[in-house]
Amino acid sequence: MADVNMKEEESIAAELAHPSSPPLLLSHLKNVAALVEKGVVSKEMRLMVRAMRHVMSIRRKLKGPTVVSFLKSTLPSGSDALSRLLPYVSKEEEIGMDIDTPSSALHVSSHKQSILPELEIFTYLLVLIFLLDKKSYDKAKACSSGAIKRLQQLNRRTLDVLAARIYFYYSYSYELTNSLAEIRGTLLLLHRTATLHHDELGQETLLNLLLRNYLHYNLYDQAEKLRSKTQRAESHSHQQLCRYLYYLGRIRTIQLEYTDAKDSLMQAARKAPLSASGFRIQCNKWAAIVRLLLGEIPERTTFMQPGMRKALRPYFELTNAVRIGDLELFRQVAEKFSSTFYTDKTHNLIVRLRHNVIRTGLRNISISYSRISLTDVAAKLHLVSATPVDDAESIVTKAIRDGGIDAIVDHANGWMQSKETGDIYSTQEPQLAFHSRIAFCLNTHNEAVKALRFPPNAHKKELESAEKRRERQQQEQELAKHIAEEDDDEF
Incomplete structure (x- = not known):
């Protein structure tokens, strides 16, 4: 049975692996829906994740008639979900039109009386992604609200992956319409529900969405209270972990905890995938400011990374002004790129940098x-x-x-x-530096010794068994008796 399931999964994956070799987009969507249904039956979350990955690969090619055909072939005719979703993706005059759909699909939909909740939520997600790509933000906002209401009526662990995506696009659609504050209570309610249902992926996603919601309105104290009172399990999503580290770095920066902020931001930038260029740019912007506040000068290569040079140009010039210690140049850069700094919400941090510029310039003067x-x-x-x-x-x-x-x-x-x-070698600083290095090496050696692992009962292999011990004693007695007899013969 397992072999049959594996063959079915491999066949579905093979059909989805080449979206450009034409089966049509409609057949691809049906194969993705079959993958979702397969994940529900086998309770394999990896199939849900794979289905979402395939949707992301073809989302830019989706057209309204294709989405309408998929909805009509997947959802039962006359169902509430179909009546809600069709107006979002088709004009009023197109709702009643016949869309080119295979006769077999129409035959199935006419006799289908029920549908898996996972497939229903998947159709909501597909329509929501389609509306966001078409920049129909008001429709996406209404569609996401309907999807959330439907999710609140369900309690199935096989929905966790799809629900996490719905939560993200729900918040994103409200952010694009400048109405994030309206859903804060709903997000808190969803987070409490996810905690009670032990939906760890949902908890991660909703915590990050709430932190983003608070930081969007500069409510750093509320964000820190929520973060500190929320229990976080081991991360189940690499992307959500990167987002959490980024938000934590921003909170720590505002709280003047620059060392912790630097660690969080640098870690988020390193862990982020190469394709997430926008996220990595934001991490590098905040990390550059934090390093300047710590008195460090970021390396030039930080601002010359591929695809980031133009976006990081204001921060490169700002770093140059701080490095030189020229207060006038610093003021000019701050005024020149003030709109960029206000957009990035780093203007208040740049005001703090004025003291660092003065201190650097004063140090250069004292040396000269x-x-x-x-x-x-x-x-x-x-x-x-x-x-x-x-x-x-x-x-x-x-x-x-x-x-x-x-x-x-x-x-x-x-x-x-x-x-x-004076001569630094006439002081105790070289001795203290050498002592700290020796202490570090000794601590590393001690930790390595403590971390050694030995196979169980390895010491028993060196011990002889009882039979071998009796044989050895018997041989020793015979040898002693033989030696005694030789001594008697000599006398």
Whole structure:
């Protein structure tokens, strides 16, 4: 029986593997529906995932008449689902028209009285994807709301994969119509239901959608409260894990936890697939800002990745201004790309960078000059205020207190005097650095020893059995007796 099932799956997969070698799109959709039905019968979620992958591969080729034909051949005539979905994909005058459909399919639909809930939800999903691709956002919004209402009436674990996709497009359609706030309560209700039903994929998807909903309106405190009070199991979706890390990185950035934010954003960028260029660009934008706030300078190759050079250009120029420490150049870049920064919601973070620019410029000045007047410091930093000298003095004093520069301020003469850089090898810093490296190596060795694994009862192989021990003792006794007899013969 298993061999028969495997052969059927292989035949369906073979038919779906070449969408360009023409069977028609309608036959492809029917094969995908057969794959969904097969997944329900065998309760194999991998078949559901494979079916969705095939739909994504042909979604751009879908036409209205093809979708109408598929709906009429799949859904029972006169059913509520068919009456709801047909108006979305066909004009009023086309609803009553005869679409080119094989006679066998019409014959089946006329006698079909019931349909699997999974196939019904699949038709909702197909229509929803079709409407979004055609940019009919209002219709997609209405269709997704109907799909959610239908899902709330069902409780089947074989629906989890399809339901997760419905949730995503439900939120996406409302986001495209600027009405995300309307569905926040519904998403919270769906997340609670998914938790009670132990739908882990649904929980992951809905948690990310809620975080995106909160961050869209800059509600970072609510997003963190939801994230901290939600129990996350082991991730079942690589894509959802990447999204979660990205949202977590944004939350940590606003909370001034730059180290954790950097780790989350860099991990999300590394784990994201190469095809998700838009997502990777957003991760790199936020990661670049966070690294600048940490005092690091991102590598030039970060901004020169294929397909990202144009999108990351504003952040490349911003990084260059921070690296040089030129406050005037930083101000020009911030004004030039202000619309981009507002769109990316990184404008507030760039305001924080002003202090880093001043600190970098001040460090360069202290290295270049052994003594410089505060008036010249204000001029080189391009400080624009009513009292630039007083501002320069307070900035220099704060930098000395924070350990950013090694200098003293002569208030009487009005200058900053840098201390001479001594020989670092005359201090204990090389010894401490060498000690930290040795400690790291020793800890790595100790962890490796602790992680060693031995096969069970391996030590018993070296121990002799009872029979061998008796044989050895008997041989020793005979040898001793033989030696004693030889000694008696000598006497």
